[in-house]
Amino acid sequence: MHQQNQNNLHIPVLLSQTLHFLSPRAGESYLDLTGGYGGHASAVLEQTKSPERAVLVDRDSNAIAELKKRFMKEQGIEIRHADFYSASQQLRTEGRTFDLILADLGVSSPHLNQASRGFSLKSDGPLDMRMDQTQSLTAEIMVNTYSAEELANILKRYGEEPKAKLIASLIVEHRPLTTTYQLAEIVAKAWPGYSKVHPATRTFQALRIAVNDELELLRKSLSVWTDDLLAPGGRIVIISFHSLEDRLVKQAFTEKAGDRYDAPLRLLTKKPVVGDDTEIVFNPRARSAKLRAAVKQK
Numbered sequence: 201m202h203q204q205n206q207n208n209l210h211i212p213v214l215l216s217q218t219l220h221f222l223s224p225r226a227g228e229s230y231l232d233l234t235g236g237y238g239g240h241a242s243a244v245l246e247q248t249k250s251p252e253r254a255v256l257v258d259r260d261s262n263a264i265a266e267l268k269k270r271f272m273k274e275q276g277i278e279i280r281h282a283d284f285y286s287a288s289q290q291l292r293t294e295g296r297t298f299d300l301i302l303a304d305l306g307v308s309s310p311h312l313n314q315a316s317r318g319f320s321l322k323s324d325g326p327l328d329m330r331m332d333q334t335q336s337l338t339a340e341i342m343v344n345t346y347s348a349e350e351l352a353n354i355l356k357r358y359g360e361e362p363k364a365k366l367i368a369s370l371i372v373e374h375r376p377l378t379t380t381y382q383l384a385e386i387v388a389k390a391w392p393g394y395s396k397v398h399p400a401t402r403t404f405q406a407l408r409i410a411v412n413d414e415l416e417l418l419r420k421s422l423s424v425w426t427d428d429l430l431a432p433g434g435r436i437v438i439i440s441f442h443s444l445e446d447r448l449v450k451q452a453f454t455e456k457a458g459d460r461y462d463a464p465l466r467l468l469t470k471k472p473v474v475g476d477d478t479e480i481v482f483n484p485r486a487r488s489a490k491l492r493a494a495v496k497q498k
């Protein structure tokens with residue numbers, strides 16, 4: 201089953217698997233930490249039928265505007281514009297807990313498809329890469345002001361780029377850089393004669409993770425989700441899109457699930473669940489998606 205919103209902006213990945221592991225029941229509360237364009241949320245709400253017990257979070261103001269439009273008729277639904285770590289801290293302070301928690305991490309299709317957001321090396325745009333348009337740090341600031349050493353660390357750590365040092369020194373040598381095509385061209389100099397995947401893919405991933413502080417926010421949030429926000433008997437599903445994220449989720453879930461009889465979590469997925477061939481053909485974003493799920497012990 202695949203659902204799209206009215207404007208076909210974003211197709212939710214692993215939707216039937218998400219519903220399977222969340223197994224929403226009528227009346228249950230729902231926290232969607234990456235509401236996006238509401239594809240997952242709409243399918244979950246169809247089953248809980250309790251929008252007044254749902255909170256949708258996103259750090260992107262375009263996504264927030266689309267969520268407000270899409271769920272305008274859902275009485276009592278809460279839509280919060282924030283990064284999921286601050287939203288989670290706030291919800292903890294308010295003493296809220298949820299039966300169903302979903303985090304479908306990373307970027308949405310509009311991020312990649314709108315050249316002006318600067319996420320994609322396939323179209324020319326400003327070097328922006330911010331998910332939250334109100335944030336001051338952009339990729340342009342990073343590539344034009346960070347030292348070669350800092351850039352190399354970012355490329356190595358978040359992009360697992362084997363030629364991190366060389367690319368960082370090429371960036372420093374050719375700056376100022378202002379567009380995605382300029383950056384992609386500079387990176388390609390480090391990989392002459394490449395085939396298939398553009399060699400700047402890893403650099404773009406690394407800068408995007410660094411600009412949005414993605415791994416640190418996820419790392420800090422995981423324990424708030426499992427310890428504080430998930431209600432006893434509640435189910436949590438996390439969908440990640442690269443190995444660095446999946447590793448953090450796996451570690452956090454495994455630590456809490458442990459071998460003790462009184463471990464707070466029980467894993468619903470021993471291995472990550474991935475998309476089948478049909479979904480991958482229909483929705484290329486599903487190619488790298490990995491889903492992990494757990495239930496909180498009562």
Ligand SMILES: C[S@@+](CC[C@H](N)C(=O)[O-])C[C@H]1O[C@@H](n2cnc3c(N)ncnc32)[C@H](O)[C@@H]1O
Pocket residue numbers: 210211212213233234235236237238239240241257258259260263282283284285304305306307308331417
């Ligand atoms: C893959 S999309 C989610 C799509 C959504 N599940 C749907 O069906 O439309 C990821 C969304 O999460 C948001 N996001 C990513 N990291 C975030 C964070 N740390 N805090 C809040 N939102 C975040 C992005 O802005 C994006 O809209």
